[in-house]
Amino acid sequence: xxxxxxxxxxxxxxxxxxxxxxxxxxxxxxxxxxxxxxxxxxxxxxxxxxxxxxxxxxxxxxxxxxxxxxxxxxxxxxxxxxxxxxxxxxxxxxxxxxxxxxxxxxxxxxxxxxxxxxxxxxxxxxxxxxxxxxxxxxxxxxxxxxxxxxxxxxxxxxxxxxxxxxxxxxxxxxxxxxxxxxxxxxxxxxxxxxxxxxxxxxxxxxxxxxxxxxxxxxxxxxxxxxxxxxxxxxxxxxxxxxxxxxxxxxxxxxxxx
Amino acid sequence: xxxxxxxxxxxxxxxxxxxxxxxxxxxxxxxxxxxxxxxxxxxxxxxxxxxxxxxxxxxxxxxxxxxxxxxxxxxxxxxxxxxxxxxxxxxxxxxxxxxxxxxxxxxxxxxxxxxxxxxxxxxxxxxxxxxxxxxxxxxxxxxxxxxxxxxxxxxxxxxxxxxxxxxxxxxxxxxxxxxxxxxxxxxxxxxxxxxxxxxxxxxxxxxxxxxxxxxxxxxxxxxxxxxxxxxxxxxxxxxxxxxxxxxxxxxxxxxxxxxxxxxxxxxxxxxxxxxxxxxxxxxxxxxxxxxxxxxxxxxxxxxxxxxxxxxxxxxxxxxxxxxxxxxxxxxxxxxxxxxxxxxxxxxxxxxxxxxxxxxxxxxxxxxxxxxxxxxxxxxxxxxxxxxxxxxxxxxxxxxxxxxxxxxxxxxxxxxxxxxxxxxxxxxxxxxxxxxxxxxxxxxxxxxxxxxxxxxxxxxxxxxxxxxxxxxxxxxxxxxxxx
Numbered sequence: 001x002x003x004x005x006x007x008x009x010x011x012x013x014x015x016x017x018x019x020x021x022x023x024x025x026x027x028x029x030x031x032x033x034x035x036x037x038x039x040x041x042x043x044x045x046x047x048x049x050x051x052x053x054x055x056x057x058x059x060x061x062x063x064x065x066x067x068x069x070x071x072x073x074x075x076x077x078x079x080x081x082x083x084x085x086x087x088x089x090x091x092x093x094x095x096x097x098x099x100x101x102x103x104x105x106x107x108x109x110x111x112x113x114x115x116x117x118x119x120x121x122x123x124x125x126x127x128x129x130x131x132x133x134x135x136x137x138x139x140x141x142x143x144x145x146x147x148x149x150x151x152x153x154x155x156x157x158x159x160x161x162x163x164x165x166x167x168x169x170x171x172x173x174x175x176x177x178x179x180x181x182x183x184x185x186x187x188x189x190x191x192x193x194x195x196x197x198x199x200x201x202x203x204x205x206x207x208x209x210x211x212x213x214x215x216x217x218x219x220x221x222x223x224x225x226x227x228x229x230x231x232x233x234x235x236x237x238x239x240x241x242x243x244x245x246x247x248x249x250x251x252x253x254x255x256x257x
Numbered sequence: 258x259x260x261x262x263x264x265x266x267x268x269x270x271x272x273x274x275x276x277x278x279x280x281x282x283x284x285x286x287x288x289x290x291x292x293x294x295x296x297x298x299x300x301x302x303x304x305x306x307x308x309x310x311x312x313x314x315x316x317x318x319x320x321x322x323x324x325x326x327x328x329x330x331x332x333x334x335x336x337x338x339x340x341x342x343x344x345x346x347x348x349x350x351x352x353x354x355x356x357x358x359x360x361x362x363x364x365x366x367x368x369x370x371x372x373x374x375x376x377x378x379x380x381x382x383x384x385x386x387x388x389x390x391x392x393x394x395x396x397x398x399x400x401x402x403x404x405x406x407x408x409x410x411x412x413x414x415x416x417x418x419x420x421x422x423x424x425x426x427x428x429x430x431x432x433x434x435x436x437x438x439x440x441x442x443x444x445x446x447x448x449x450x451x452x453x454x455x456x457x458x459x460x461x462x463x464x465x466x467x468x469x470x471x472x473x474x475x476x477x478x479x480x481x482x483x484x485x486x487x488x489x490x491x492x493x494x495x496x497x498x499x500x501x502x503x504x505x506x507x508x509x510x511x512x513x514x515x516x517x518x519x520x521x522x523x524x525x526x527x528x529x530x531x532x533x534x535x536x537x538x539x540x541x542x543x544x545x546x547x548x549x550x551x552x553x554x555x556x557x558x559x560x561x562x563x564x565x566x567x568x569x570x571x572x573x574x575x576x577x578x579x580x581x582x583x584x585x586x587x588x589x590x591x592x593x594x595x596x597x598x599x600x601x602x603x604x605x606x607x608x609x610x611x612x613x614x615x616x617x618x619x620x621x622x623x624x625x626x627x628x629x630x631x632x633x634x635x636x637x638x639x640x641x642x643x644x645x646x647x648x649x650x651x652x653x654x655x656x657x658x659x660x661x662x663x664x665x666x667x668x669x670x671x672x673x674x675x676x677x678x679x680x681x682x683x684x685x686x687x688x689x690x691x692x693x694x695x696x697x698x699x700x701x702x703x704x705x706x707x708x709x710x711x712x713x714x715x716x717x718x719x720x721x722x723x724x725x726x727x728x729x730x731x732x733x734x735x736x737x738x739x
Binding site for chain 2: 053054076077079080085086088091092094096101106110162
């Protein structure tokens, strides 16, 4: 039996005293691609933020075991260094900080965590060039301040590019498809697909089925009111598309995959 | 609730002052107190010409008639001028020509501060004048500079060797009775640096002065005078540190810059005087008058300052743009943390035609500190086609600090153009989280974000000092994330 990459058990989380996640269970094995779908306000983005360690959310119950360790016990930077990556829905701008400077700081933080030496400047440039091709990103973006003045599409590609550079084990994509036109969506999806491997797992958070036409998940889960109410394969996403979320909202909770 | 981020800001801004040690060295000091005899003593000690003593005494008499200004946006304990020691010098008299004769304890002090005075160990291309309490203890690379015709020496030496030059220029930019602290400085200044770059000469290396206050209850009153003759150019940097003491110490310097036709002076400051402890006890009062006179046509004076130290900073490095087509610039980063207060900015006085000025001010406030930008842009009647652009940004860390902006704009010529832009922002939890999610520690994240915020100013610093400034910002912010 494979050891799961991450096991989420009975997760409850609040923000400002309001409960958003109410007993969420989810297990992801290495190499698997899971998709979480659900109506607005169901807790999809909260799950992503809690996994990444945003301290505005308070976990009141449950546990998250990541590679045998207690994820909730780690600070956000430690989680990142251990291979948890979140592609943000709304990446922020950091004025005056060059993208290359930012990425180098990130790579070196991860390397330091692993007890490795800092990356050589030339190797870094080589790495950036290679990974930019994955998402067809313009090289000029590297010289600009992080996300500053990037278009919506550029920001999303930039997230996937960073993911490719940092080579995480668990990639969480929070509505990466929102705001992308069909061509950009295809490029981003190709980038993600190129990164799929037996040692890397994905959690795709999306509102629409559309993304799943390009990145085909192994499992689809439906999140309603902070709990997974239904799980299945790609077929479930198509069914949702046809029937709408009201259909699962009425159904009793099914067994998880 | 204290969030993790808040904690980091607190840790980040409180990591402590690294230059707070005291050097045990015998010194030759006057008892505290100020009167005409003290001034005579200082002048005598420096073997000054008679006119200099008269100049000092006149300044003193003016000072007695003046009152401490009260318009500033900072609060501090009243200063008892009779409790200050106005002269303190390391006992072993340093021989100015050779470093071998400098007290080894002093050399170690500068070594500890990261400023080795032995020339072979120094950054190549930077000449240093080290001022310890009231006197200059060492000046490096003098011979090499002399070959180029550049004079770089302690003010006390300049008064003996180049009295005519000093007499011609001293007080010509900042008159003795310019303001309360300038008058005091004129009366009691004990040393400082003197620079003269002759016509057409580009100074072959960066010049710098490191100021160190060591003795207790001592005021530091240095006077710096830099003259760039026609077509000359020079880049000068000053750095400052002091031991940690519970009493406040006064630093009241005067800096005068004179740029003749086509001359260029770039003056950079990294100010790291002891800021006091986290409760606001002790620290330096940094009350300084700095002014540049663009006396010649097409002259250019540029001020860059990184102000992270001092309990209270109160200064406005300014440019008087007299020459036609002259340019004045002011780039400033002022960072306050804990109980620090800063009221700083610049004055740009446009007198000549087609004069231009450019102001970029970045204020960062953390802890319980208060940070004020105060700037004056004045365009006189005949200054046709004058241009000014001012950008003034404030960054707040946490919710207990303050940022204030007071621009004064006076325009007397209708062909001129003045622009002022100001922003205030809070360091975003979003930005910090974005960085930490990529593996960067919270502390490094804050440092990265602040560095980005100050980038336009930091890039103006000479290369050799940019790294130092970077580190200083990070250290000064330790414990401030919120």
